[in-house]
Amino acid sequence: MAEQLTKEEILDAAEQVLRRFGPEKTSVVDVxxxxxxxxxxxxxxxxxxxxxxxxxxxxxxxxxxxPLKKVFKKECSSTERLLLxxxxxxxxKHSLVKEDPELFSMYTSLAEESVDVITAHISExxxxxxxxxxxxxxxxxxxxxxxxxxxxxxxxxxxxxxxxAHAKEWASPDIDAxxxxxxxxxLSGIIK
Amino acid sequence: MAEQLTKEEILDAAEQVLRRFGPEKTSVVDVxxxxxxxxxxxxxxxxxxxxxxxxxxxxxxxxxxxPLKKVFKKECSSTERLLLxxxxxxxxKHSLVKEDPELFSMYTSLAEESVDVITAHISExxxxxxxxxxxxxxxxxxxxxxxxxxxxxxxxxxxxxxxxAHAKEWASPDIDAxxxxxxxxxLSGIIK
Numbered sequence: 168m169a170e171q172l173t174k175e176e177i178l179d180a181a182e183q184v185l186r187r188f189g190p191e192k193t194s195v196v197d198v199x200x201x202x203x204x205x206x207x208x209x210x211x212x213x214x215x216x217x218x219x220x221x222x223x224x225x226x227x228x229x230x231x232x233x234p235l236k237k238v239f240k241k242e243c244s245s246t247e248r249l250l251l252x253x254x255x256x257x258x259x260k261h262s263l264v265k266e267d268p269e270l271f272s273m274y275t276s277l278a279e280e281s282v283d284v285i286t287a288h289i290s291e292x293x294x295x296x297x298x299x300x301x302x303x304x305x306x307x308x309x310x311x312x313x314x315x316x317x318x319x320x321x322x323x324x325x326x327x328x329x330x331x332a333h334a335k336e337w338a339s340p341d342i343d344a345x346x347x348x349x350x351x352x353x354l355s356g357i358i359k
Numbered sequence: 360m361a362e363q364l365t366k367e368e369i370l371d372a373a374e375q376v377l378r379r380f381g382p383e384k385t386s387v388v389d390v391x392x393x394x395x396x397x398x399x400x401x402x403x404x405x406x407x408x409x410x411x412x413x414x415x416x417x418x419x420x421x422x423x424x425x426p427l428k429k430v431f432k433k434e435c436s437s438t439e440r441l442l443l444x445x446x447x448x449x450x451x452k453h454s455l456v457k458e459d460p461e462l463f464s465m466y467t468s469l470a471e472e473s474v475d476v477i478t479a480h481i482s483e484x485x486x487x488x489x490x491x492x493x494x495x496x497x498x499x500x501x502x503x504x505x506x507x508x509x510x511x512x513x514x515x516x517x518x519x520x521x522x523x524a525h526a527k528e529w530a531s532p533d534i535d536a537x538x539x540x541x542x543x544x545x546l547s548g549i550i551k
Contacts, residue, residue, distance in 0.1 A: 246550065300549070309549045317549055320540035324516040332524035348512035356548030357492070357501045357509055358438065 174212050176202065181223050186270065190277060195219060217280065224278040228288045231259055235295060245303030250350065252299060253321070256292065257328045257346070264334045275331040293318050324353055366404050368394065373415050378462065382469060387411060409472070416470040420480045423451055427487060437495030442542065444491060445513070448484065449520045449538070456526045467523040485510050516545055 180201045185193050195216050199206035213219035238252045263271045278284050296318035303309035309317075327333045328346050336342065372393045377385050387408050391398040405411035430444045455463045470476050488510035495501035501509075519525045520538050528534065 249549075303549070307551060310547070310551050312543075312549070316540050317544070319537065320544040321549075323519050323537055324541045324544055326519045326525075327515050327522075330519070330525075333518075333522075345511065345515055348508050349516045351504075352509070352512040352516055352545050352548065354548050354550045355502070356544065356546050357441075357495070357504070357513075358546045359499060359502050 173208075177209055177212055177219070178223055178226055181219055182227075185220075185223060185273065185277070190220065190273060220277050221281045221284055224274060224281065225284050225287070227274045228278055228284065229291070231263065232256070232292065234259055239295075239298075245299055245306060245308045246354070249296070249299050249303065249321070252296065253325055253328075253350075257325070260329045260331070260334075261337050264337055268334070271331070271334065275334075289322070293322050296321055321353055324349060365400075369401055369404055369411070370415055370418055373411055374419075377412075377415060377465065377469070382412065382465060412469050413473045413476055416466060416473065417476050417479070419466045420470055420476065421483070423455065424448070424484065426451055431487075431490075437491055437498060437500045438546070441488070441491050441495065441513070444488065445517055445520075445542075449517070452521045452523070452526075453529050456529055460526070463523070463526065467526075481514070485514050488513055513545055516541060 177198065181193075181198045184197045184201050188197065195206045195209050195213075198219070199209050202209075209219065213222060235252060235255055238248060238255055241248065241251065243251070278288070293315070297314050300309060300314040300317050300321075304311055304314065325346070327336065327349070328342070339345075369390065373385075373390045376389045376393050380389065387398045387401050387405075390411070391401050394401075401411065405414060427444060427447055430440060430447055433440065433443065435443070470480070485507070489506050492501060492506040492509045492513075496503055496506065517538070519528065519541070520534070531537075
């Protein structure tokens with residue numbers, strides 16, 4: 168139990184130190200100092216500076232997408248649920264950038280240092296779209312297709328609105344109209 | 360006529376100097392020196408360093424998309440033409456990155472310095488999709504809709520494969536399969 172507590176405490180401290188000094192200047196020694204422990208204690212939990220940064224990024228990515236859970240509790244059609252899920256994800260990302268662009272950029276750079284962290288994050292997100300797509304196929308709203316392929320397609324086709332590489336474009340006054348253009352295509356396609 | 364020639368010559372020289380020294384270290388004086396003229400002569404054509412960089416970026420963006428023209432000459436269905444257009448654009452961008460990632464990154468940063476240059480480039484590209492969409496609507500392959508909205512939607516939904524912010528992802532072994540997932544959605548949508 169103490170073990171568990173300490174891991175979270177280390178991440179809390181690492182997060183504070185990273186926010187204060189920035190990723191360039193943050194060392195494991197700084198984090199240890201903030202906790203008043205030896206850096207050896209940190210290395211027992213996180214064998215390298217990289218693994219500590221990775222754990223901070225992982226926890227942040229996991230925490231920011233918690234509001235997506237509410238989408239699964241709503242009584243609505245699958246088409247509405249799919250839109251609600253995508254709009255909730257977009258809303259989360261856009262608010263984070265609006266509130267504190269530097270902090271958002273710091274966390275996304277930390278995450279981009281680790282392919283595994285990014286891959287796990289995308290899998291978690293696509294993994295949430297899949298049941299919505301399956302639900303819609305089962306109730307006859309959506310065409311039959313491979314649910315995972317469809318879910319990935321939806322995730323990638325909406326990248327402009329949630330992928331951090333586009334964060335600077337989210338302040339555009341056209342962004343909502345642009346999302347609508349993409350969403351209409353995803354729903355109906357262009358072929359007759 | 361000499362005026363015309365000189366503008367192109369200035370851009371050629373600016374391009375060479377930018378490639379050699381990089382955007383950080385390139386000054387108008389360096390470009391003038393390469394041409395063996397006074398920097399005043401350059402300022403007569405390009406009133407600021409920014410406008411010179413903008414012109415270089417603009418010419419580069421315009422030149423790289425020339426291969427798209429061949430798409431309009433092919434005898435094929437509108438669905439095939441649309442795919443050919445998007446695949447040609449993606450092919451151009453991916454080869455440029457593969458051939459010389461630093462150079463691609465230099466030109467895209469230059470372009471990103473000017474909202475006008477980016478806006479004009481996107482308008483040029485979307486402006487090429489519109490007639491293909493119109494053609495498909497006229498011959499009954501595509502559903503009736505606003506052609507401009509559909510064209511923009513197609514352009515944005517495929518951003519992961521041609522927007523320079525995703526250049527690092529283009530080397531992924533999954534990229535072609537991912538494009539297929541998005542393309543199937545664009546063509547057919549998910550709604551029954």
